C-alpha cells in the first residue's frame with residue numbers, strides 16, 4: 001500500500017528514497033547506537049528545502065509519523081523511528097560565517113567539526129559540544145554542553161535563529177523578531193516542532209585554550225573527587241571541568257578530571273593547581289592549545305557499539321556523589337564510565353526565560369554511560385547504568401536527566417521532569433500550534449496541549 005504512495009513522493013521530490021527492500025537501506029538505517037533498532041518504512045534524503053516540505057506533506061497524507069536524523073548520535077534511539085518516515089539530513093552539511101556580525105549559519109546536518117572548522121578560520125567559536133562527530137541539530141535543540149559552557153552558556157543559548165518546516169509543511173524563519181516563542185522553544189525543546197533545516201549561532205572569540213586531563217588513582221581518590229567539587233565551587237567562568245570515573249585494569253576505581261580553560265596557561269594552571277598537586281594525581285597532559293585542539297581532546301567513540309545511558313541533572317555536589325562514583329566505577333566494565341559535567345558561571349546567570357532548556361539550575365549533569373559490544377551483556381550493562389542513576393537520584397533537581405543523554409526507555413514522566421513546570425506548559429501550547437497531531441514524536445516528546 002505504502003509502496004504506491006512512495007511513488008507519489010518520488011514524483012514530487014529530487015532526493016534519495018530508500019525502502020526496506022532497497023540496497024543501501026540497512027546502511028542508511030543504522031545509527032550510532034547499535035541498540036537503536038527502529039526500522040523506518042521510508043528513509044528520505046532531501047536534496048533541497050522544497051523536498052523537505054513535500055516529504056512532510058506526503059507523510060501527513062500517508063498518515064505517517066516523522067523522525068528526523070542529523071548526526072545520528074541519539075543514544076536514546078530517537079533518530080531511528082520505527083514504522084515512520086525518516087528525514088535524514090546527515091548530508092546537509094556546510095556552515096557560513098559572517099565575521100562582522102559574528103554569526104554562523106549552519107545546515108542542520110552539520111557535525112560539530114563542520115561548525116568548528118568554519119568558525120575557527122575567523123578566530124571565532126560557538127558553544128556546542130565536546131565530541132566533534134556529534135550532530136549540531138540534536139545537540140543544540142536539547143541543550144549542548146561544551147568547553148565554553150561556563151563562559152557562554154549552553155549551545156542552545158547561542159542559538160539566535162533557525163529555519164523550520166512545521167508539521168503542515170509551512171516554512172518558518174525563526175528569530176527574536178519573527179517567531180520569538182518558537183526560538184525560545186527550540187532552545188531546549190528538542191525536535192518537537194518540525195524539521196529544523198538551518199541553525200544560526202552567535203559566535204565568540206576564542207584566541208587560546210589550556211586543556212587536557214589530570215588522572216587520579218589510589219587511596220586518596222575520594223578526596224580528589226571532593227577537591228574537584230571545591231575547585232568547581234569557586235571556579236571562574238573560564239574554567240570547565242568534567243570528571244570521568246571508570247574501572248582501571250587492576251579492577252580498582254580511577255578518575256580523570258578533564259579540563260578546558262579559556263585563556264592563557266598561567267591562569268589555567270592556577271585555577272586547577274589544587275588538583276594538579278593532589279597526592280592522588282599521577283598523570284597530567286595539560287597544555288596550551290587552540291580551539292580546534294581543545295575540541296579534539298576526546299577521540300570519537302566508534303559507531304556500532306551497544307550503548308545505554310542514564311543519569312540526572314543534580315542540584316548539589318556532595319560526599320554521596322563521590323561515593324556513588326567510586327562504587328559505580330568499581331563495578332563498571334572496560335568501556336563503561338560515569339560522567340560528571342560540572343555547570344557554573346554564565347550557564348547559571350542567563351535568565352531562565354531565555355530558553356526552554358530545563359537544566360539551567362543544575363550544578364552538574366551526572367550520567368552513567370554503559371558501552372559494550374555483545375548482546376549477551378545487555379542486561380548487566382543496563383542494570384549498571386540504572387544502579388548509578390538510582391544512587392544519584394536523591395541529588396536530582398526534578399527527577400529528570402539531561403535530555404541529550406536520555407536512556408533508550410525514557411519514561412514520559414522523566415521527559416516532563418526535565419523541564420520547569422511553567423516551561424512545560426508553554427512548550428505544550430507551542431506544540432499544539434506547530435504539530436497538533438504529534439507527527440514529530442520520535443524525540444523527548446512534548447504532547448500537544450489539549451485544545
Ligand SMILES: Cc1cc2nc3c(=O)[nH]c(=O)nc-3n(C[C@H](O)[C@H](O)[C@H](O)COP(=O)(O)OP(=O)(O)OC[C@H]3O[C@@H](n4cnc5c(N)ncnc54)[C@H](O)[C@@H]3O)c2cc1C
Pocket residue numbers: 032067068069070071072073074075077078079080089108109128129130131134135136137138139140141143144145146190191192194195196197300301404405442443444
Ligand atoms: C559520543 C557522543 C558524544 C556526545 N557528546 C556530547 C557533548 O559533548 N555535549 C552534549 O551536549 N551532548 C553530547 N552528546 C549527546 C548529543 O547531544 C545527542 O546525542 C544529540 O542527539 C546528538 O545530535 P545528532 O544530531 O547527532 O542526533 P540525531 O540522532 O541525528 O538526532 C537526535 C534527535 O534530535 C532531533 N533532531 C536532530 N536534528 C534535528 C533537526 N534538524 N530538526 C528537528 N529535530 C532534529 C530529533 O528529534 C532526532 O531524533 C554526545 C553523544 C554521543 C553519542
